Amino acid sequence: MAKYQNLVDQLKRQIQSGIWNSGDKLPSLRKQAKHSGMSLMTVLHAYQLLESQGWIISQARSGYKVAPGLKKQEQTQVAVARTESVDINEFIFDVLQAGTNNSLVNFGFAYPCPDLYPRYHINRALSTAALNMQTSNAFNNLPPGNEQLRSIIAKRYAARGIEISLDEIVITAGALEALNLSLQACTQPGDCVVVESPTFYGALQSLQRLGLKALSVRTDPISGIDLDSLERALQTHDVKACWLMSNHQNPLGFTLSDEKKKQIVELLQRYEVSLIEDDVYSELYEGEEPVSSMKMYDQTGSVMLCSSFSKSLVAGLRIGWVVAGKRSFDIQKLQLMSTLATSAPVQMALVQYLTHRNYESHLKQLRKKLHERKNKMASFLGSLLPDNVNVVNQKGGYFLWLELPQGSDAMLIYREMLQKNVSIAPGKMFDLTEQYRHCIRLNASFELLPERIEALEILATIIIKHINGTLVHKSTNEKLK
Structure with a gap:
């Protein structure tokens, strides 16, 4: 197929799916050529063909715009939503x-169930690290951090094919x-x-x-x-960075295909946009084959791969890392000006655990x-x-995503x-619009003991009552009309 036809x-x-709407101005010929790798003549040929078919119109000194009156396919999501000022932290x-109420049955909890952590072995490692710590250790663990710990992390990535x-x-610190x-x-x-829609609420904060x-x-x-x-x-838009989860995304749970990971990296590098890869769930895959990271496809050092031990080992240690590429030194300076350094004893304890305990055996279980x-x-x-x-249950991770009928209000x-002493995570937490007000995220890492079975039964009953109430309300409105 000819290059111009691919662009056509x-x-x-994109127009049919609502990415470009009637009246939207398309990228200029030069801009489209620069980022597509096509020549100006190829882009011009494509635009002229679209114009002849009635998809777009040209205006003197204004370039090309999507033609008025074009019908797009029905979409429940907005393609791109810009928010000038993010204001979600209070909610x-x-x-x-x-x-945080200990009496709650907490399906809104962000971390895996605490009984899955090897707490005894972690506590032993902390004790050993504290006993062996010398004054010089505080300096040895300043940014970029403990060399032994960084070596262990690098070797684990190497085993997954990421050099x-x-x-x-x-x-x-996490x-x-x-x-x-x-x-x-x-x-x-x-x-x-750029963030996903919906996205991890920590990104919005x-x-x-x-x-x-x-x-x-x-x-x-x-x-x-x-x-x-x-x-x-x-x-x-003049985008400077893109914050994405590639594996077991929170809240939806999907894992991007390797091909899509590669395409995203290549696309962002064409537009010279930094990629911040939030990869905290990558160890929680199903089956024998580990998942890859987008960092694997980075050719320019512009991908910053962030992860931690909080979801796979223990939450309270607050030890994470960034594989920062060309920005490593910048990030070290920023850390020195903010938190100064990550806890030296905790870094040493992790080295102790990862060196002397079978971390792989723990992960398998x-x-x-x-x-x-x-x-x-x-x-x-x-x-x-x-x-x-719709109960969305993806491979890996520990979240379920519930999609109720449009018009439902998960906040209610x-x-x-x-009031029933059960906590859930409403969809409003994960987006700056009202697109996911009908959705709920649930933590499924806890064993289904009787109190949790009862809590799920209560949840199902309330959801059904809410849906039925919504349907009655709509029916009443229709009768009034």
Whole structure:
């Protein structure tokens, strides 16, 4: 197929799916040529063909625009939503604070069930590290961090086919610090940052704290972020960074295909946009084959790969890292100006555990239990809920995503569940629009003991009551009309 025809087909598909709407201005010939790798004449040929077919129109000194009156396919999600000022922290804080009540049955919990952690062995490692710690250790663990720990991390990536030097790795106080430092290294207040829609609420909080603008890009629960919508965002905004999860995304649970990971990296490198890869769930895959990271396809050092031991080993240690590529030194300087360094005793304790304990054996058991518990909970919910509630259960990770009928309000369900001493994570936590107000995220890492079975039965009952109430209300309105 000729190059111009590829561009014609791409733009038709994007217009039909609502990525470009009637009246939208298309990228200029020069800009389209630069980022597509096509010649100016090839792009001009494609635009002229689209114009002759009635898809776009040309205007003197204004370039090309999507023709008025074109019908797009029905979409439930907006392709790209720009938010000038992120303001979500207070709401998320309220939800998280409500979940700290120990009397709650907490399906809104962000971490795996604590009984899955090797607490005894971790405590032994902490004791050993404390006993052996010398004064010089505090200096040896300053940025970029403990050399032995960085070596262990690098070797683990090498086993997955990702070649990383020790100099690229900076140890941080958890993954969130790694992600925040990465954002600071490539943005200034007021810059645009691409995030998934829906996305991890911590990303939204970080954007708010740093005074950044969010570009929420349409994301499918099965296949992940929509590449056409992502390119539309890059074409129409001066994007400085892109924060994405490639494996077992929170909240949807999908894992991007290797081909899509590669395409995303290549696309962002064409537009010279930094990629911040939030990869905290990569150890929680199902089966024997580990998942890859987008960092594997990085040819320019512009991908910053962030992860931690919080989801795979123990949450309370707060040890993460960023494989920072060409920005390693910048991130070290930023860390010295903020937290100074990551806890030296905890870094040493992790070296002790990872050197003398069978971490792989722990991970194997962790993956097996998460798989069993998540599938059991998904099956149980499926038996309780009506067909118009979609229980999204992806391979790996430990989250389930519930999609209620459009028009449902998960916030009402959330508040009613709190009164029943049960916590859930409403979809509003994961987006800056109202697109996911009908959705709920559930933590499925806990064993289904009687109190949890009862809590799920209560949840299903309230969801059904809410849906039926919504349907009655709509029917009443129709009768009144």
